[in-house]
Amino acid sequence: MYSFEPTEEQRMLMDATKRFAEKELQPAAHDADEEREFPISLIEKGWELGVLQASIPEEYGGFGERSAVTGILAGEELGWGDLTAAMAIMAPAMYVIPILVGGTEEQKKSLIPPIIEAEWKPNVAAYVEPRFDFYPLEMTSTATKAGDEYVLQGEKSMVPFAHIAESFLVFASLEGKTQAFVVPSQTEGLVVGERESLLGIQALPTYKLSLNDVRIPAESRIGGEDGFDVQPVIDASNLATAALAVGLSRAAYEYSRDYAKEREAFGGPIAQKQTIAFMLAEMATEIESIRLMVWEAAWKLDAGKDASKTAYLALMGASDMAMMVTDRAVQILGGFGYIREYPTERWMRNGRGIPNFVGLTMV
Amino acid sequence: MISFETPKPIKNMVMMVQTVAENMMRPVSRHFDDHEHEIPWDYINFMHDSMKQLGSPTGSEPEKKEGADEQKKDRPSIYFQRTAHLVEMLSWGDTGLYLNTPVGMLGTAAVRATGTPEQKKRFLRNILGEKPTLDAMAMTEPHAGSEMPSQTRTTAVRDGDEWVLNGEKIFVTAGHKALVDTEGFVVIWATIDPSAGRAGVRPFVVEAGTPGCSVTKLEHKLGIRASDTATIVLQDCRIPFDNILGSPDVKKKTTKGFKGAMATFDASRPFVAASALGIARAALEFLTEKVGDEGIEIRYGLPRSRMTNLEREIIDMKVMLRSAWLITLKAVWMMDEKIPNNLEASMAKVRAGDVCVKITQRAVELLGPLGYSKEHLLEKWFRDAKINDLYEGTGQINRLIIARRILDYTRHELS
Numbered sequence: 001m002y003s004f005e006p007t008e009e010q011r012m013l014m015d016a017t018k019r020f021a022e023k024e025l026q027p028a029a030h031d032a033d034e035e036r037e038f039p040i041s042l043i044e045k046g047w048e049l050g051v052l053q054a055s056i057p058e059e060y061g062g063f064g065e066r067s068a069v070t071g072i073l074a075g076e077e078l079g080w081g082d083l084t085a086a087m088a089i090m091a092p093a094m095y096v097i098p099i100l101v102g103g104t105e106e107q108k109k110s111l112i113p114p115i116i117e118a119e120w121k122p123n124v125a126a127y128v129e130p131r132f133d134f135y136p137l138e139m140t141s142t143a144t145k146a147g148d149e150y151v152l153q154g155e156k157s158m159v160p161f162a163h164i165a166e167s168f169l170v171f172a173s174l175e176g177k178t179q180a181f182v183v184p185s186q187t188e189g190l191v192v193g194e195r196e197s198l199l200g201i202q203a204l205p206t207y208k209l210s211l212n213d214v215r216i217p218a219e220s221r222i223g224g225e226d227g228f229d230v231q232p233v234i235d236a237s238n239l240a241t242a243a244l245a246v247g248l249s250r251a252a253y254e255y256s257r258d259y260a261k262e263r264e265a266f267g268g269p270i271a272q273k274q275t276i277a278f279m280l281a282e283m284a285t286e287i288e289s290i291r292l293m294v295w296e297a298a299w300k301l302d303a304g305k306d307a308s309k310t311a312y313l314a315l316m317g318a319s320d321m322a323m324m325v326t327d328r329a330v331q332i333l334g335g336f337g338y339i340r341e342y343p344t345e346r347w348m349r350n351g352r353g354i355p356n357f358v359g360l361t362m363v
Numbered sequence: 364m365i366s367f368e369t370p371k372p373i374k375n376m377v378m379m380v381q382t383v384a385e386n387m388m389r390p391v392s393r394h395f396d397d398h399e400h401e402i403p404w405d406y407i408n409f410m411h412d413s414m415k416q417l418g419s420p421t422g423s424e425p426e427k428k429e430g431a432d433e434q435k436k437d438r439p440s441i442y443f444q445r446t447a448h449l450v451e452m453l454s455w456g457d458t459g460l461y462l463n464t465p466v467g468m469l470g471t472a473a474v475r476a477t478g479t480p481e482q483k484k485r486f487l488r489n490i491l492g493e494k495p496t497l498d499a500m501a502m503t504e505p506h507a508g509s510e511m512p513s514q515t516r517t518t519a520v521r522d523g524d525e526w527v528l529n530g531e532k533i534f535v536t537a538g539h540k541a542l543v544d545t546e547g548f549v550v551i552w553a554t555i556d557p558s559a560g561r562a563g564v565r566p567f568v569v570e571a572g573t574p575g576c577s578v579t580k581l582e583h584k585l586g587i588r589a590s591d592t593a594t595i596v597l598q599d600c601r602i603p604f605d606n607i608l609g610s611p612d613v614k615k616k617t618t619k620g621f622k623g624a625m626a627t628f629d630a631s632r633p634f635v636a637a638s639a640l641g642i643a644r645a646a647l648e649f650l651t652e653k654v655g656d657e658g659i660e661i662r663y664g665l666p667r668s669r670m671t672n673l674e675r676e677i678i679d680m681k682v683m684l685r686s687a688w689l690i691t692l693k694a695v696w697m698m699d700e701k702i703p704n705n706l707e708a709s710m711a712k713v714r715a716g717d718v719c720v721k722i723t724q725r726a727v728e729l730l731g732p733l734g735y736s737k738e739h740l741l742e743k744w745f746r747d748a749k750i751n752d753l754y755e756g757t758g759q760i761n762r763l764i765i766a767r768r769i770l771d772y773t774r775h776e777l778s
């Protein structure tokens with residue numbers, strides 16, 4: 001059966017997330033971007049919404065069952081509130097969900113509950129690498145087995161909250177296969193670099209991370225001796241990023257739509273000019289149809305079907321959508337669109353990063 | 364709960380229809396493109412017979428039987444979803460031929476949207492009857508298309524128990540097949556009060572063989588040549604009084620006629636979208652097949668900086684095609700759920716119109732001489748595709764509809 005109707009529970013979570021996004025995230029977004037910092041209290045509040053917790057089974061400290069559909073529905077609302085805040089709140093997901101998906105029973109039992117049952121704590125992933133053609137299946141950071149240990153080497157970038165992180169989930173190539181390793185922040189050889197300055201998501205503190213002969217015990221490898229398949233992690237990250245992009249685009253679209261009805265030029269609201277009205281019609285159409293691709297991919301993931309292609313296509317579509325919609329939002333505001341007092345230029349900067357944000361968030 | 368699981372009955376039907384598309388349509392596609400105005404009787408008869416045998420699982424909506432309604436209540440209807448899949452697959456076979464499917468087309472849609480139960484029974488009796496029949500809907504006139512039905516000049520004047528119709532309709536899809544080649548009917552939009560603008564416009568049924576109604580011209584077209592596009596002239600054409608669809612109360616100047624026309628379009632636009640996407644899929648499949656024949660594999664999952672141009676193009680097309688299909692599916696799902704779908708119907712139409720034009724154009728470009736050659740059907744699909752951005756409201760008109768919706772504007776505020 002086809003259905004485009006979220007469940008009652010999903011609606012409740014969406015509504016709660018939207019209320020939070022509207023009341024807390026949107027008003028804080030401008031200053032956070034300017035000051036390059038999000039108030040930690042807001043991140044903690046966002047964490048309490050329980051978006052990640054709802055995805056974790058009770059036995060690991062959560063109160064739900066993993067559902068990518070639920071995750072992307074809430075993710076869209078968070079992205080609508082503020083992309084940066086969404087990524088900050090959800091940063092631990094990129095640490096927890098790979099363990100949930102690929103960890104041994106022991107790893108799940110020991111690593112997940114302390115994070116899920118507590119307040120927001122920066123346990124984060126070190127995933128992205130500082131190269132133009134970064135590709136998660138061919139990482140340049142390496143892991144080598146040496147006796148009872150693994151030795152990690154390489155450079156990571158866009159690692160959120162690295163300066164205060166308790167522990168990292170480091171992704172590296174082991175004999176050509178991308179694997180993940182738990183590395184406590186105090187481990188020798190792990191060097192947190194300078195905070196990065198980025199085009200967008202400026203309130204999210206991200207860092208370079210160097211892995212210089214980092215030695216960790218063999219048990220640190222996710223999935224134990226056999227390791228795990230990283231593809232589901234990539235899929236879930238593609239999806240989460242795409243969902244955030246839908247939310248971000250919706251915010252930019254709604255704002256410019258409302259603005260166009262207020263702003264007058266040549267004797268009437270600019271929204272009454274077809275050039276503007278048609279732009280808005282196309283933005284709305286784009287958002288609605290790409291959203292459905294994200295939904296479909298999430299549904300596939302939950303149904304245990306191969307979701308890799310669909311999730312990837314959804315991200316490709318979402319990435320173009322975010323650029324198209326946010327660029328037009330700036331255009332519709334004219335000169336004001338370029339002024340930082342208005343949110344559109346921030347959405348445009350944030351939107352351009354969408355494909356790079358894979359690995360920063362998960363559903 | 365959100366689900367994208369194709370229902371079993373639809374899956375089965377799609378498999379069956381694919382066989383029809385592969386065996387009854389593709390092999391004769393080129394022939395009917397080369398021989399414009401030749402009638403594809405084999406296809407028409409085959410579809411008529413098989414749909415009849417199947418008790419019409421696909422084309423026309425099953426008439427509601429007394430009592431049957433109650434029992435079926437808890438089972439959600441998938442009628443429109445199934446029809447969208449059917450249309451997509453037939454159009455994947457050949458859009459021009461698909462437009463000749465004798466299961467109730469645009470005329471039927473108008474009757475369904477605006478007719479009384481008695482009228483539905485009377486006018487739709489021949490569909491899947493003894494012999495195949497086609498039907499048509501005539502709104503466009505030489506002086507105006509997009510601005511219809513407000514600019515309707517065709518008139519209907521009451522004379523006792525009859526209406527007398529006068530005027531000229533152009534670009535009527537299947538007009539000749541409905542009136543001349545089969546015993547079908549055409550729904551004619553005409554004004555009963557020219558001073559009333561669109562409020563005076565009403566739909567009338569003119570059945571084949573009615574004196575005063577003639578087909579005077581068949582167009583020669585860029586594509587969909589297997590489908591006739593007719594000019595219909597009405598000269599003192601007399602039809603029974605109760606051939607006016609809906610309420611015969613002609614005194615009230617309501618916009619009911621106009622709303623009827625628009626309801627017809629809300630109901631039919633998603634199927635134009637589905638048809639567009641059938642062509643788009645055919646073109647994209649052909650492109651990937653030809654590329655595959657050369658041993659070129661399309662890799663998924665790469666960042667854009669690592670893709671070949673061909674990979675980027677094809678992945679881009681896949682996104683366009685899938686997203687357009689999903690919004691179309693949503694629009695028809697809403698119809699099944701009886702949720703108003705005016706916005707989604709136009710969104711589907713706009714996106715599918717864009718997508719099928721882009722995909723066919725790019726596929727022809729990318730395949731070079733193969734794309735441009737008449738040895739293959741791709742060049743034909745390129746020509747066929749464009750109609751979807753024109754009929755049932757051009758891309759611009761559907762953008763207007765979306766814009767008015769999202770901006771909450773009337774047609775006076777945004778035109």
Ligand SMILES: Cc1cc2nc3c(=O)[nH]c(=O)nc-3n(C[C@H](O)[C@H](O)[C@H](O)COP(=O)(O)OP(=O)(O)OC[C@H]3O[C@@H](n4cnc5c(N)ncnc54)[C@H](O)[C@@H]3O)c2cc1C
Pocket residue numbers: 274469499500501502503506507508509510533534535536537584592750753754755756757758759760763778
């Ligand atoms: C093959 C074929 C089959 C057809 N089948 C049928 C049929 O079965 N029944 C039927 O009634 N009609 C049919 N049509 C007619 C079709 O629906 C019209 O051609 C279409 O609605 C456009 O009208 P027009 O050709 O008069 O163009 P116009 O209305 O003259 O439009 C010309 C251009 O101006 C644009 N435009 C018009 N108004 C606006 C506006 N307000 N804002 C922005 N742009 C605008 C249009 O988008 C278009 O690009 C068919 C046409 C073809 C080619």
